[in-house]
Amino acid sequence: MKATINGKKRDIPAVWWENGKVAAIDQTLLPEKVRIARFSNHKQVAEAIKKMIIRGAPTIGAAAAYGIALAATNGKNLEKAAKMLRQTRPTAHDLFYGIDWMLSHKDDPVESAKKYADKLVERCRKIGENGEKLIRNNSKILTHCNAGALATVDFGTALAPMRIAKRKGRKFFVFVDETRPRLQGANLTSWELKEEGIDHAIIADNAAGHYLKSEIDLVIIGADRISRNGDSANKIGSYEKAVVAKENGVPFYIAAPITTFDPSIASGDAIPIEERDQSEVLMIGKQSIGPKGAKALNPAFDVTPAKYITGFITEYGILKPSQIGKTRK
Amino acid sequence: MKATINGKKRDIPAVWWENGKVAAIDQTLLPEKVRIARFSNHKQVAEAIKKMIIRGAPTIGAAAAYGIALAATNGKNLEKAAKMLRQTRPTAHDLFYGIDWMLSHKDDPVESAKKYADKLVERCRKIGENGEKLIRNNSKILTHCNAGALATVDFGTALAPMRIAKRKGRKFFVFVDETRPRLQGANLTSWELKEEGIDHAIIADNAAGHYLKSEIDLVIIGADRISRNGDSANKIGSYEKAVVAKENGVPFYIAAPITTFDPSIASGDAIPIEERDQSEVLMIGKQSIGPKGAKALNPAFDVTPAKYITGFITEYGILKPSQIGKTRK
Numbered sequence: 228m229k230a231t232i233n234g235k236k237r238d239i240p241a242v243w244w245e246n247g248k249v250a251a252i253d254q255t256l257l258p259e260k261v262r263i264a265r266f267s268n269h270k271q272v273a274e275a276i277k278k279m280i281i282r283g284a285p286t287i288g289a290a291a292a293y294g295i296a297l298a299a300t301n302g303k304n305l306e307k308a309a310k311m312l313r314q315t316r317p318t319a320h321d322l323f324y325g326i327d328w329m330l331s332h333k334d335d336p337v338e339s340a341k342k343y344a345d346k347l348v349e350r351c352r353k354i355g356e357n358g359e360k361l362i363r364n365n366s367k368i369l370t371h372c373n374a375g376a377l378a379t380v381d382f383g384t385a386l387a388p389m390r391i392a393k394r395k396g397r398k399f400f401v402f403v404d405e406t407r408p409r410l411q412g413a414n415l416t417s418w419e420l421k422e423e424g425i426d427h428a429i430i431a432d433n434a435a436g437h438y439l440k441s442e443i444d445l446v447i448i449g450a451d452r453i454s455r456n457g458d459s460a461n462k463i464g465s466y467e468k469a470v471v472a473k474e475n476g477v478p479f480y481i482a483a484p485i486t487t488f489d490p491s492i493a494s495g496d497a498i499p500i501e502e503r504d505q506s507e508v509l510m511i512g513k514q515s516i517g518p519k520g521a522k523a524l525n526p527a528f529d530v531t532p533a534k535y536i537t538g539f540i541t542e543y544g545i546l547k548p549s550q551i552g553k554t555r556k
Numbered sequence: 557m558k559a560t561i562n563g564k565k566r567d568i569p570a571v572w573w574e575n576g577k578v579a580a581i582d583q584t585l586l587p588e589k590v591r592i593a594r595f596s597n598h599k600q601v602a603e604a605i606k607k608m609i610i611r612g613a614p615t616i617g618a619a620a621a622y623g624i625a626l627a628a629t630n631g632k633n634l635e636k637a638a639k640m641l642r643q644t645r646p647t648a649h650d651l652f653y654g655i656d657w658m659l660s661h662k663d664d665p666v667e668s669a670k671k672y673a674d675k676l677v678e679r680c681r682k683i684g685e686n687g688e689k690l691i692r693n694n695s696k697i698l699t700h701c702n703a704g705a706l707a708t709v710d711f712g713t714a715l716a717p718m719r720i721a722k723r724k725g726r727k728f729f730v731f732v733d734e735t736r737p738r739l740q741g742a743n744l745t746s747w748e749l750k751e752e753g754i755d756h757a758i759i760a761d762n763a764a765g766h767y768l769k770s771e772i773d774l775v776i777i778g779a780d781r782i783s784r785n786g787d788s789a790n791k792i793g794s795y796e797k798a799v800v801a802k803e804n805g806v807p808f809y810i811a812a813p814i815t816t817f818d819p820s821i822a823s824g825d826a827i828p829i830e831e832r833d834q835s836e837v838l839m840i841g842k843q844s845i846g847p848k849g850a851k852a853l854n855p856a857f858d859v860t861p862a863k864y865i866t867g868f869i870t871e872y873g874i875l876k877p878s879q880i881g882k883t884r885k
Contacts, residue, residue: 257847258846258847258848258850259847259848402853404762405736405837405845405846406762407734407736407760407761407762408760408762410845413838413845413846413850414845414846414847417846417847417850418846418847421847421849421850427851428851428852428853429837429838429845429846429850429851429852429853430837430852430853430854431736431737431761431792431793431837431854432736432760432761432762432793433733433735433736433737433761433791433792433793433796434792434793434853434854434855434858435796436793436795436796436799436858437792437795437829437855437858438853440795440858462762463760463762463763463766464760464761464762464763464765466765466766466769466800467762467764467765467766467796467800470765470799470800470803471795471796471799471800474799474803500766508734508758508759508760509742509758511840511841511843511845512840512843513843514840514841514842514843516734516739516742516743516758516840517587517734517742517743517746517747517758518586518587518588518743518746518747518750519587519588520750521587521742521746521750521758522756522757522758523757523758523759524731524757524758524759524763524767525759525760525763526763526766529763529765529766529769
């Protein structure tokens with residue numbers, strides 16, 4: 228992804244190997260500052276994952292793989308390093324996947340970690356190439372949350388088609404849902420698009436419907452988990468946008484690698500919805516909203532039934548919801 | 557409305573006449589503090605309207621009427637006072653309506669102003685009585701923005717049925733959209749419901765769809781302007797909630813006095829949408845969101861087509877959209 232560092236535009240991933248160290252964009256400082264953090268041992272990497280300096284499930288998986296590579300080059304016990312890294316963020320599936328990959332590819336740990344990250348990026352690049360055809364000159368696109376390069380080492384999922392279309396010279400406009408409660412749209416997606424030179428505006432999540440009725444001609448978002456029938460769990464608010472998009476005849480696409488499809492789940496009803504702490508709603512940074520003692524409900528995800536989804540942009544092409552059950556990892 | 561002041565629960569309107577002065581809840585301090593501001597001349601009232609110590613179109617109209625009453629009791633020129641009050645908030649229709657009412661009812665200015673405010677409150681009370689039947693024990697209601705007592709001197713429009721149902725002993729739960737960008741739901745509606753002892757939770761606007769699909773059985777919101785065919789302009793986000801409510805078979809009601817119906821407008825297409833300053837999206841209190849130089853779009857309202865509206869709760873009863881064209885003020 229493009230990132231301006233000390234006034235210079237560079238093209239860097241979210242995490243990478245550099246001169247025997249692991250380097251990563253410090254995501255806690257975005258969008259105010261772009262600072263590269265560097266780690267010389269796996270403990271520092273574990274700490275960075277815990278503190279969300281490194282975030283986004285696929286990026287965390289790659290960082291953990293690089294962490295194991297650091298342990299190997301430092302002559303440390305890999306099983307012990309793996310144990311420490313596993314304890315950083317207990318719910319991110321990619322974290323365990325990345326660590327397990329390293330433990331079964333020990334011959335050249337640095338090369339293995341690079342390969343792991345490269346594969347991830349390659350998948351996203353293909354999603355971008357498969358999806359970019361949907362974007363025409365003057366397209367007006369809606370996206371929600373951050374399914375961007377920061378979360379997937381590079382390119383992103385929902386943002387990958389936009390990156391590729393932009394690099395091919397197409398001109399289009401992106402409406403970026405600010406994405407309350409955690410504001411990933413305003414803080415991360417807007418930053419990625421700005422660095423990429425893609426014209427866009429942040430909108431309150433409430434304004435998406437108004438623009439779906441009047442201007443938007445394409446929706447692309449990411450997904451956290453997709454069931455066998457195509458029902459898709461994604462950031463809270465995705466369901467609303469999907470319903471309003473369909474009502475207005477606006478195509479609604481989900482961009483996700485095939486690893487996001489979970490063939491063990493028959494339909495969205497079986498996807499559990501995480502209820503997160505109410506402070507995410509009641510506090511915006513240091514700003515408190517609501518009266519003293521106010522209560523909030525804070526579901527982190529919602530499920531969009533397959534009938535609202537036009538297609539899935541994957542590394543293997545654009546699939547219809549009816550094709551999902553037939554696809555295996 | 558109920559309000560706890562210095563630990564004591566009182567029942568007060570948003571603005572009223574008290575011992576030769578105008579008293580009002582200082583709305584700039586809500587929801588942190590309930591302070592009663594008092595004004596002894598019309599200049600102070602004008603200043604309070606300008607500074608949004610007094611806000612909400614109908615409440616502003618009543619405050620201006622009381623301001624004229626102050627000018628009269630202070631022996632000031634009423635036309636001059638009217639001119640000053642008219643210049644406070646140039647877009648609020650009720651402001652001019654309240655002032656004009658006073659200039660044509662000069663016999664007993666204090667009584668006239670009280671009568672103006674009382675009529676307004678009476679309308680809202682009737683909306684409450686007509687709407688409360690929609691609320692059953694264990695109802696789960698969604699509301700958006702603040703169509704409450706603060707904005708209408710007392711009772712409110714959307715909140716009036718909830719107040720009356722609560723006072724009749726019914727138990728129900730309200731999902732309060734925080735209502736970005738200005739957070740009137742989190743800051744004002746949540747405060748009013750808390751004071752009234754109505755069980756509720758604040759949700760991110762994004763979460764409304766999820767709960768409409770799973771739990772909510774009734775939506776009641778206000779409106780800013782309703783066209784002859786029933787299309788309704790209201791706070792940005794209302795349209796999205798209406799579409800998702802209909803998709804899930806959840807009745808969607810708009811509570812509004814007959815003065816909100818504009819028979820001069822044939823349909824919602826003719827209702828202009830105010831675009832407000834982007835800083836409302838990019839700043840939350842003193843907290844800035846988005847990268848430096850970020851742009852935002854900030855439509856203040858959207859239009860909900862009549863086909864999504866189950867009915868209008870008015871002081872004359874609950875009307876179907878098809879009955880609107882036949883109603884005249």
